[in-house]
Amino acid sequence: MTEENNFSFREMQHNLLAEAEGLKKSINENLVRIAEIDKYLDSIYGSEEENFKVFSPRNVEHIYRDDIVIHKEEKNKLEMNNRSLYSRLNKVNTYLATIDNFISKSPVTRNFEVLDIQEKERHRIARDLHDTSLQNLSHLLHKIELASMYIEKDVLQAKLELATVSKGLKAVIEEIRNTIFDLRPMTFDDLGLKESFEILFSKLKENNTLYDIDAKVQPIVCQNDLVLMTIFRVVQEACENAIKHSQGNKITIVIEQKKQNCYVLIKDNGNGFSWAEEVENSSKHFGISVMTERIHLLGGKISFYSKKGEGTEIKMMIPLE
Numbered sequence: 001m002t003e004e005n006n007f008s009f010r011e012m013q014h015n016l017l018a019e020a021e022g023l024k025k026s027i028n029e030n031l032v033r034i035a036e037i038d039k040y041l042d043s044i045y046g047s048e049e050e051n052f053k054v055f056s057p058r059n060v061e062h063i064y065r066d067d068i069v070i071h072k073e074e075k076n077k078l079e080m081n082n083r084s085l086y087s088r089l090n091k092v093n094t095y096l097a098t099i100d101n102f103i104s105k106s107p108v109t110r111n112f113e114v115l116d117i118q119e120k121e122r123h124r125i126a127r128d129l130h131d132t133s134l135q136n137l138s139h140l141l142h143k144i145e146l147a148s149m150y151i152e153k154d155v156l157q158a159k160l161e162l163a164t165v166s167k168g169l170k171a172v173i174e175e176i177r178n179t180i181f182d183l184r185p186m187t188f189d190d191l192g193l194k195e196s197f198e199i200l201f202s203k204l205k206e207n208n209t210l211y212d213i214d215a216k217v218q219p220i221v222c223q224n225d226l227v228l229m230t231i232f233r234v235v236q237e238a239c240e241n242a243i244k245h246s247q248g249n250k251i252t253i254v255i256e257q258k259k260q261n262c263y264v265l266i267k268d269n270g271n272g273f274s275w276a277e278e279v280e281n282s283s284k285h286f287g288i289s290v291m292t293e294r295i296h297l298l299g300g301k302i303s304f305y306s307k308k309g310e311g312t313e314i315k316m317m318i319p320l321e
Contacts, residue, residue, distance in 0.1 A: 012095075012099060013096065013099050016092050016095055016096050016099070017096065019092055020089060020092045020096065023085050023088060023089045023092065024089065026081075026085055027082055027085050027086065030078045030079075030081060030082045031082070033074075034075055034079065037071050037072075037078075038075075041068065041072075044064050044067075044068065091305075095303075125179065128179060129179060132175050133172050133175045133176055133179070136168060136172045136175070137172055139168070140165050140168045140169060140172070143161055143162075143165045143168070144162075144165055146161050147161035147162050147165065192219075193219075193220050193228045193231070193232060194217050194218070194219050194220070196232055197215065197217045197235070197255065198215075198217070200232075200235075200236060200239075201213050201215045201239075201253070204239060208243050211243060211248075211249055211250065211251060212250040212251070213250075213251050213253070214250065214251070214252045214253070215252075215254075215255075216254050216255070216256075217255045218255060218256040218257055220255070220257050220262050221257065221320070222262075222320040224320075227318065227320060230294050230295075230297075230298055230318075231255075231262055231264070231318055233294065234291045234294055234302075235253065235255065235264060235266065237287050237291050238266045238287075238314050239251060239253065239266065241288075242266070242312065245270070245273075246268045246269075246271060246311065246312060247271050248268045248270030248271070248311060250268065251266065251267070252265070252266070252267045252268075260319060260320050260321045261318065261319055261320060262316075262317070262320055263315075263316070263317055264314075264316040264317075264318070265313070265314070265315055265316075266313070266314045267311065267312070267313045267314070268311050269311045270311050272306040272307050272308045272309055272311050272312055273306050273308065273312065288304070291314075295316055295318060298318050298319065299319050300316060300318035301316065301317045302314065302315070302316045302317075303316075
């Protein structure tokens with residue numbers, strides 16, 4: 001991270017700290033006023049004597065009704081305002097924790113994290129090839145050897161074995177195509193980012209029929225293919241994470257360009273998660289760290305909003321210059 005970026009993050013940190021202090025001050029002022037109202041109402045109810053209750057057809061609720069109503073309404077507004085302030089304060093504290101974590105890392109640490117992400121990505125691809133394509137090819141090799149044994153004794157059985165091999169080879173070819181698409185979609189070079197997204201979302205719908213995937217993708221103009229490919233990878237990672245972990249049934253994706261920036265919104269209606277738990281168990285949630293690091297490397301911004309039972313929303317801003 002350059003000194004300029006570091007300054008930008010520290011400026012953001014300073015602004016967020018100032019906002020947090022302002023929120024705390026407003027909350028405390030509201031709490032003081034609520035305490036004053038409670039004390040005032042207690043004094044009214046406490047002034048009612050037993051004889052007054054027994055012999056008078058009217059009690060304090062009647063005598064001070066308007067005053068009591070006004071103070072109770074004020075108290076309700078203050079409590080509602082505090083709930084809103086607490087919610088915003090929690091978000092600000094989350095942003096501060098993320099920025100503190102990023103600023104505190106040395107350049108060497110960040111470089112190691114980039115290398116770690118690359119190595120884990122290679123490991124995932126190698127594992128996928130070993131567990132699917134390689135295993136299937138080994139199985140088909142045995143089938144071919146078996147067919148060669150049948151060829152002279154039982155021609156019909158040999159043909160059946162070869163038909164199985166042919167079907168298996170088609171499946172392996174499809175698996176390898178999918179792996180190549182994960183590495184770099186062929187359509188990206190030929191047709192562009194928008195069409196690559198359309199193919200990606202089509203594949204996701206085809207493989208996950210229970211999910212309603214609502215995608216709105218505008219053409220993105222950028223001369224740097226690395227930026228466009230990174231946007232593609234991050235959106236792909238976010239969608240696959242939602243399908244794998246959210247346990248919802250709808251994903252909304254909006255990708256658009258405004259001036260020289262690309263804006264991405266990805267939202268699901270799943271279970272959501274606690275951000276504090278995600279931070280504590282970051283090693284178990286590799287996808288989030290990958291997306292965050294990739295966007296930061298491009299000088300962009302990414303934010304996560306999630307609450308248990310309310311789904312997850314991811315927003316990104318990526319400079320295209």
